[in-house]
Amino acid sequence: MDFKLILESSYREMLRRYIEDSSEAALYQGQMFSRKSIKQQISPEEIISIHCKVLKDLYPDIREEILASFDFLIEFMMNYGLAYQELQSLRDKQVEIKSEIEVAASIQENLLETPIPKHAEVDIGAISIPAKKINGDFYRFVEDESSISIAIADVIGKGIPAALCMSMIKYAMDNIPKYRDNPNDVLAILNRVVESNLDSSMFITMFYGVYDFIKHSFTYAAAGHEQGFYYNASSQSFEDLKTRGMVLGVEQNITYEQYERKVKSGDIIVLLSDGVTESKTEKGFIERSVITDFIQTYMHLSAQEMVENVYRQIERLQNYEIRDDFTLIIVKRV
Incomplete structure (x- = not known):
């Protein structure tokens, strides 16, 4: 029936x-x-x-x-x-996308993981906190017998495409060891890689430096990246790490200027992404002097404790809502 x-x-x-x-x-x-x-x-x-x-x-x-x-x-x-x-269909898609993003974030974390070097000559601290699941910032350390190479980059764009870009940069860096001591050459090579392989709407800013343990010098170059700070222990003052250079991926053949500084005992090199300097409160963007004041407040701590405390302070200023990926690296000569 x-x-x-x-x-x-x-x-x-x-x-x-x-x-x-x-x-x-x-x-x-x-x-x-x-x-x-x-x-x-x-x-x-x-x-x-x-x-x-x-x-x-x-x-x-x-x-x-x-x-x-x-x-x-x-x-x-x-x-x-x-x-x-x-x-319901939209909700199912959201759940699916969320799951894919979580997998991508986990893969990204594993692919881009870089141990923080431990060395008698320098104390290094690093922190990188994504505003969302996928981190658009990237940092990497490569250490050999006489030096440490330090890279920090920021993709102009977010999400899974940014994660793929960072993976490409990481593997490109790993395949140019003979140029590693010349930051300007490293950036020139990476620029050609990015320009050839990325969509024209995506760009990458990058800072690349090499700390030489024997000469106690820091050689560096930048591609449109946020200026870092240099703390001079003898004068107890901060100054900007001035750089010039076009962001990666705009034109095929670009040359980058290279700079060098002698690093004395107690001096500090501060590298960061624009998620640090462009932290925003109810009154607007924070001044760069606020960042250096925080660093000076925690200067008696280890480099890792310094970056973690600075992050907590800036997070507090933003009511615990980080609006952009936050990456901070501190290198202090012991």
Whole structure:
């Protein structure tokens, strides 16, 4: 027998019993038929149509206006059902995208993981906190017997494309070891890689430096990256690490200027992304002097404790809502 006929007959009896004596048993039986109706793919509109027909059978004198209202309800429920399905589809897609982003973030973390070097000559601290799941900032250390290479970069763009860009930069860096001691050459090579492989709407800013343990010098170059700071221990003052250079990926053949500084005992090199300098409070962007004041406050601590404390202070200034990826590196000559 057709399930719809069974449902109509049973629905008539359940509705009659409920109207006459508010039967709890009728409600329970209705729950059972609801589950069966779902399995039989009976739509809500069909249930309303059955309800309307049963009412007319039970109450032949029912006003036509009341019955007409159920026609309106059927149309309303059909539109509601379509809208609900669309919403569910969007939610399912959001869950799927969220899952993919979490996987991408985990892969990115594993691919770009770089141990912070431990060395008797320098104390190094680093922190990189993404504003969202995927980090658009990148830093990397490469150490050999006489030096440490330090790279910090920021993709102009976010999300999974940014993560892919950073992976490309990381592997490109790993394949140019013979140029590693010349930051200007490193940036020139990476610029050609980025320009050849990235969409024209994506660019990367980058700072690349080499700390030489033997000469105690810091040689560096930058590609449109945020200026860092240099702390002179003898004068107890900060100054900007001035640089020049076009961002990576704009033109194929670009040369970069290279700079060198002698690093004395107690001197500090501070490298950062614009997520640090462009931290925003209710009063606007923080001054660069606020960052150096925080660094000076925690100068008695280890480099790692310094970067962590500076991050906490800036996070507090922003009401614990980081709006951009935050990366800070401190290199202090012991």
